[in-house]
Amino acid sequence: MTTHTVEFVGTGEEIEVAETETILDVAVRExxxxxxxxxxxxxxxxxxxxxxxxxxQPGARGLTEAxxxxxxxxxxxxPETDLKLDRGSYPPSIEAEEPTGEPADD
Ligand code: FES
Known part of the structure; x- marks a missing residue:
């Protein structure tokens, strides 16, 4: 079974994840x-x-190809290789829009 080291930047936490497991499954377990x-x-x-x-990540339907x-x-x-991940970082498609200062319509 091939495993890879997944390091979470900022915290220094590391987990060993087999190519057959998801990163989340191992993170929760650890x-x-x-x-x-x-x-x-x-x-x-x-x-x-x-x-x-x-x-x-063929099942990652929430992400665009880019x-x-x-x-x-x-x-x-x-994982296909050792990884460094910044968890809690989100793609631009879900970043909050800049506030306009205008009151929201209800
Ligand atoms: S928990 Fe991974 S996309 Fe929802």
């Missing part, structure tokens, strides 16, 4: 504080920016 919700690749709650390395180059949905992503 007590890493990784946010998640749907666990089916749609909500993006478990997103992490890929700082270094490669993942395979976003999947730089972001991993950890509930779907399996």
């Amino acid at each position: 007590g890493i504080s990784q946010e998640y919700s749907c666990r089916v690749g749609m909500c993006l709650a478990c997103s992490a920016e890929i700082i270094e390395g490669e993942v395979t 976003e999947a180059e730089n972001y991993a949905l950890t509930c779907m992503a399996r």
Whole structure:
């Protein structure tokens, strides 16, 4: 069974993840504080920016093809190499819009 080291930048936490496991499954098992919700690749709650390395994530339907180059949905992503991830980083498609200062219409 081939495993890869997944390092979470900023915290220095590391986990060993087999190519057959998702990063989220191992993170939860190891007590890493990784946010998640749907666990089916749609909500993006478990997103992490890929700082270094490669993942395979064919079930990451919440990401565009371009976003999947730089972001991993950890509930779907399996490592293909050692990785450095910045968890809690989200793709531009879900970044909040700049506030306009105008009151919201109800
Ligand atoms: S938990 Fe929803 S996309 Fe991963």
